[in-house]
Amino acid sequence: MDYFLELFLGGLTRGSIYALIALGYTMVYGIIGLINFAHGEIYMLGAFTGLIVASLLTVFGLNQYAILVLASLVAMVYAAAYGYTVEKIAYRPLRQASRLSPLISAIGMSIFLQNYVRLAQTSDFLPFPALIPDLAFMEPYAHIIGSAELVILLVTAMVMLLLTAVIRFTRIGRAMRATAQDKGMAMLVGVDVNRVISITFMIGSALAALGGVLIASHIGQINFAIGFIAGIKAFTAAVLGGIGSIPGAVLGGFVLGCTESFATGYVSSDYEDVFAFGLLVLILVFRPAGILGRAAAEKV
Amino acid sequence: MVGDMGKNVFRMVITAFCAALMWGVASGSGQAIEPIRLGVAGAHSGDLASYGLPTVKAAELVVKEVNAAGGILGRQVEILAEDDVCKPEIATNTATRLISLKVDLVLGHICSGATKAALGIYKDAGLLVMSPSATNPELTQSGDYPNFYRTIAADDAQARLEVDFALDVLKVKKIAVLHDKGDYGKGLAEYARKFIEASDGQAQVVLYEGVTPGAVDYSAVVQKIKRAGAEAVIFGGYHPEASKIVMQMRKKRLPTLFISDDGVKDDTFIKVAGEYADGVYASGPRDVSRNPLAAAATEAHKKAYGSEPGAFFLNAYAATQALLNAVAKAGSTDSAALARALKSEFVETPLGRISFDARGDAIGVGFSMYQVKNGVYVEVRQ
Numbered sequence: 001m002d003y004f005l006e007l008f009l010g011g012l013t014r015g016s017i018y019a020l021i022a023l024g025y026t027m028v029y030g031i032i033g034l035i036n037f038a039h040g041e042i043y044m045l046g047a048f049t050g051l052i053v054a055s056l057l058t059v060f061g062l063n064q065y066a067i068l069v070l071a072s073l074v075a076m077v078y079a080a081a082y083g084y085t086v087e088k089i090a091y092r093p094l095r096q097a098s099r100l101s102p103l104i105s106a107i108g109m110s111i112f113l114q115n116y117v118r119l120a121q122t123s124d125f126l127p128f129p130a131l132i133p134d135l136a137f138m139e140p141y142a143h144i145i146g147s148a149e150l151v152i153l154l155v156t157a158m159v160m161l162l163l164t165a166v167i168r169f170t171r172i173g174r175a176m177r178a179t180a181q182d183k184g185m186a187m188l189v190g191v192d193v194n195r196v197i198s199i200t201f202m203i204g205s206a207l208a209a210l211g212g213v214l215i216a217s218h219i220g221q222i223n224f225a226i227g228f229i230a231g232i233k234a235f236t237a238a239v240l241g242g243i244g245s246i247p248g249a250v251l252g253g254f255v256l257g258c259t260e261s262f263a264t265g266y267v268s269s270d271y272e273d274v275f276a277f278g279l280l281v282l283i284l285v286f287r288p289a290g291i292l293g294r295a296a297a298e299k300v
Numbered sequence: 301m302v303g304d305m306g307k308n309v310f311r312m313v314i315t316a317f318c319a320a321l322m323w324g325v326a327s328g329s330g331q332a333i334e335p336i337r338l339g340v341a342g343a344h345s346g347d348l349a350s351y352g353l354p355t356v357k358a359a360e361l362v363v364k365e366v367n368a369a370g371g372i373l374g375r376q377v378e379i380l381a382e383d384d385v386c387k388p389e390i391a392t393n394t395a396t397r398l399i400s401l402k403v404d405l406v407l408g409h410i411c412s413g414a415t416k417a418a419l420g421i422y423k424d425a426g427l428l429v430m431s432p433s434a435t436n437p438e439l440t441q442s443g444d445y446p447n448f449y450r451t452i453a454a455d456d457a458q459a460r461l462e463v464d465f466a467l468d469v470l471k472v473k474k475i476a477v478l479h480d481k482g483d484y485g486k487g488l489a490e491y492a493r494k495f496i497e498a499s500d501g502q503a504q505v506v507l508y509e510g511v512t513p514g515a516v517d518y519s520a521v522v523q524k525i526k527r528a529g530a531e532a533v534i535f536g537g538y539h540p541e542a543s544k545i546v547m548q549m550r551k552k553r554l555p556t557l558f559i560s561d562d563g564v565k566d567d568t569f570i571k572v573a574g575e576y577a578d579g580v581y582a583s584g585p586r587d588v589s590r591n592p593l594a595a596a597a598t599e600a601h602k603k604a605y606g607s608e609p610g611a612f613f614l615n616a617y618a619a620t621q622a623l624l625n626a627v628a629k630a631g632s633t634d635s636a637a638l639a640r641a642l643k644s645e646f647v648e649t650p651l652g653r654i655s656f657d658a659r660g661d662a663i664g665v666g667f668s669m670y671q672v673k674n675g676v677y678v679e680v681r682q
Contacts, residue, residue, distance in 0.1 A: 003527055010519035017516050125540055127572045143526075143553045149519075219516060220547050221540065221572045229514045264520035270481070270510045 006144050007265040008258060013149035015257025016156040017218075020211035021234035022241070022249035023159060024204030030244035031180050031200045033099070037106040038086055039208055040231020041113035042079050044224065046209025047216040048117060049075040051128055058129070068131040072213045076206035083205025084198055086113075092194070110227075117224040124223065131217040148218040155214060159207060160250045167246065172199060180244075233276075240280055242293025251291055255279070335378040336371075336627060338363065338620070339398040341408030341418065342433075343386040352410045354610035355432050356381050359407055361600050362620040372628050384409055388417035395421040403427070404633040405623050407616065412436035419445045428635045428642075430623055432615035437491075440659040447635065449642060449656050451619040451649075452612070453666030458561050458583045459491035459536075465581070465669050465680075466532050466559055467496075467503050476507035476530035476556075478521070478545070480537030486510065488536035488561055506530050513541055522548045525556060532557040539569035543577070550576045557581070565670055565677060577672045581680070586652070586668045588614065594650035618649035618665075622656075 021043050028036045054071040062070070090109045094102045132148040167173040175196045178186040187193050215230070216222045233256065241252025256276055263275035283291060340359050342352035356379075363377045371377060382398055384391040391414035398406060399421065406422060406429040409415040415434040422429050423445060430449040431439075437454040439445060454460075466472050475496055479489035489508070496505050506528040511521055522545065525533060533549075533556055535542055542564040549556060558580045565584035570577045588594045597617045601609040625647040630637035646655045654664040670677040 003523065006523045007520055010517070010523060014517040014519065125543075125568055125572050127574055142551070146551050148551075215516065219544060220574075220576075221543060223540075225514075230516055233516070261520040264509075265524055268509055269512065269521050269524075272512055272515075 003265070007261045009145045009149075011258030011261030012254060013145065013153055013257070014261060015237070015254035016153045016250075017211070017215050017230075017253075018234045018237040018256055019250040019253025020152065020156045020159065020215070021208055021230055022238040022253050023163060023246065024208045025235055025238040026241070026243055026246060026249040027163070027200055027204045027207075029238070030246075031176055032091075032183075032197055034091060034102050035106065035235070035243075036091075036201075036204070037103070037231070038090070038109040038113060039204065040227030040234070041110050041117075042082055042086075042205045042227075043208040043212045043215075043230055043234075044117065044222070044227030045082055045113065046075040046079045046205075046212030047128065047222045047226065048121060048212075049078045049209065050131075050213035050216065051126065051222060054129055054131055064131065064133050068213075068217075071131060072210055075209040075213050079205040079209030079212075080202040083201040083208075086205075087198060087201040092197075110231075114224050114227065121224065125221050126223065128216040128220055128222050130220065132214065146218075148214070152214050152218060155210070156250060156253075159210070160246060163203075163207075163246050172196070176200060236276065236280055240283055240290055242287075242290030245290070245292045245294075248290055248292035255291070333375055335376045336373075336405070336624075336633060337378050337380055337401065337403040338623070339401070339403035339406040339408070340379055340381045341384055341391070341394050341398060341406060342410035343414075344381060344383040346385040348386040348411065351433065351611050352383075352386070352408075354613040355407065355410060355616035357601060357605060357609070358432075358597070358613050358616035359620045361597070361604060362617060362624065365600075366624055372624055373631065377624065384414045384418070386411040386414050388413045391415070391418040392421060394418060399425045399427065405627070405638075406430070407432070407619055407623065409434065410612070412439065415439060415448075419448055423447050426635050428623075428638050430619045432619045433612040440661050443659070446639070446660070449619075449622075449660040449662070451615045451622065451651060451654065451662045451665055454661060455487070456491040456495075457661075457666045459488050460495060461583050461667050461669060462534055462559050462561070462581075463492055463495040463499070465583075466534065466557075467499055469669075469680075470532060470557060470559075472531040472557065473503050474506045474528070474530050474532075475503055476509075476525045476528055476533045477505050478507070478533060478535045478537075479510050480513045480541050481510040482513070482537060484563060485535075485537035485561075489534070492534045492536065511537075511541060511545070513537070515544075518545050518548050519552065521545070522552050522554060525549070526552070526554050530556055532559055535560040535564070537561075538563040539566050539572065542580075543569055543573040546573055546580060547576045559583075562667070567677075570672055570675055570677070578674070580672045582670050582672075582677065583667045584670050584677070586666060587679075588651055591650055591652060593648060597650045614650045615665075618647075618651045618654060618662075621649050622647050622654065622662075 024039050050071045053074045054067050057067045086109055090105045091102050132151050135147040138147045175191045178191050179193050179196045183193050237252040237256045238249045241248030259279050260272050260276050263272050340356050342355055343349050344352050359379055363379055367376050380401055382394045384394040395418035406427055410433050412434040415431050428447050432451050435455045437456040477489050477493050479485040493505050493508055496503050542560050546558050560582045562584040565582035594614055626638045626641040629645045630641040642656045646653050652664050654662045657663050669680040671680050
């Protein structure tokens with residue numbers, strides 16, 4: 001039973017890592033129906049920014065909590081700027097093009113950002129400091145769940161609640177929902193659609209950067225390619241939970257993380273991905289829109 | 301027509317010249333004393349020539365030095381180089397030709413496949429063969445070729461060393477063998493598993509798994525290691541996964557020993573894993589850079605050929621020395637006497653002080669265990 005619990009909690013934390021990245025995917029998809037393949041790269045950029053800021057602040061001798069908060073904030077702002085720019089350069093000119101064009105453009109952006117970081121920074125692995133300190137009261141449970149994992153789990157839950165509230169209760173949330181339903185109609189009733197989409201990208205990118213800093217400080221290393229696998233897994237989580245749905249991304253992350261964890265724990269880690277993607281296929285066969293996705297009628 | 305005539309005349313002149321030269325050599329060295337003929341077989345042309353030619357140069361350098369000092373047993377040493385372009389089907393011809401030229405010893409071949417193809421022919425002819433570069437484990441371990449020796453560690457040498465170290469030095473009973481599903485890592489892990497299982501119950505493999513490279517989290521595997529009760533992990537793979545697994549093990553307060561390979565014996569591993577790297581064991585190539593003989597051999601190559609030596613140069617240098625030393629110690633080129641000499645006599649080479657074990661692998665060549673201590677890899681002295 002202990003073993004089951006350990007695997008379950010391990011799966012939850014792994015799932016919350018996926019979920020934190022998946023939230024940005026799902027938000028962008030929900031608003032403009034675009035799978036933003038460069039999202040994993042924004043996550044990677046966030047981690048790099050976090051590393052640079054944290055190294056700088058450590059030189060100034062700030063305390064650990066301040067460094068964690070400041071590094072996260074700077075990374076989020078910086079990534080938001082990237083999200084805004086990427087959208088403006090790569091997606092906005094293709095807004096009226098067929099669905100395939102922005103997708104290809106997104107893949108191009110992803111390749112560009114990866115290689116940009118490889119050239120501008122390094123192709124080596126870099127150590128990432130453990131910004132999340134070991135909490136004293138967690139020590140008895142350290143063999144099951146670490147402090148960093150707990151923090152990631154809590155942050156994911158908080159972000160999910162916050163996002164849901166923003167979309168449901170605020171003015172910009174209402175504009176987002178309107179844009180998602182019908183861009184043309186939203187424009188007609190006075191919603192600045194371009195601005196809404198920009199803001200969506202900025203929020204999504206900021207979340208990816210937050211994920212980047214927290215996850216990198218948990219894993220302890222980064223390089224220019226970390227966005228790729230994390231992005232693929234997060235994308236899978238988003239699709240699993242129902243792409244476009246905020247709680248769906250988190251649920252999808254948890255389901256994916258736990259499946260992988262149990263597959264490794266009870267079968268073999270050789271087949272980890274087989275189980276994860278097998279589950280994805282199964283769910284999509286029975287619920288094509290994902291677990292929490294709503295099967296929307298195609299607009300004609 | 302005229303051109304053909306010219307060519308023929310040219311050829312005749314060359315032939316005559318060569319004949320005169322050979323007669324001169326034969327009469328110069330004294331007709332009663334036959335030279336020791338050292339066959340050098342390997343890829344001397346084609347795509348893989350860069351693996352084979354340094355061996356010819358190494359042999360030339362050693363032979364030049366030996367001949368200048370009066371030869372072996374009063375006999376000069378002569379090199380007969382034959383090309384096999386690393387192809388098994390050509391290597392059999394190469395072997396036949398060397399035998400028909402009455403060589404006494406063979407240095408080569410270079411590639412494992414070509415070596416294997418040629419070995420049976422040499423064995424039938426009672427010839428002793430030493431390769432500087434063929435790493436296929438079967439060549440020595442199958443026992444099919446008692447006439448074969450080599451001055452390079454076999455592909456499974458790292459796994460062998462890691463398992464011996466875990467069993468005999470660390471004395472662990474339960475071992476988890478992990479790999480990264482890659483050719484290098486998985487190959488090594490499979491050998492490690494085989495060796496542990498062949499240890500007659502001295503230890504057992506409690507877990508054998510491949511992990512997904514690049515995954516964000518290895519906590520499930522870490523929990524599995526803990527549940528299996530492993531005292532040590534042997535990991536085949538590279539440092540990015542190794543550092544993640546080690547860090548997650550330590551963060552989950554798991555003190556299990558971690559043993560890995562030269563994919564992990566890299567300073568990046570220490571840089572990334574930081575304090576968690578301390579105590580990790582890794583095997584890596586033995587360091588010969590401080591061996592004065594290695595420096596001297598490299599220097600001789602630079603002087604003679606004006607360039608840095610190529611692949612397997614030092615291994616070939618050591619092999620030539622070992623072969624000629626065996627002839628000197630055995631007092632003849634009889635293969636049974638040579639085999640005894642190779643296995644009993646030590647010889648100082650650029651690779652260190654080497655001899656050969658019963659299977660034909662060089663003792664004192666290959667890998668050492670290292671351990672991270674205070675942020676640097678230190679060779680473990682046993």
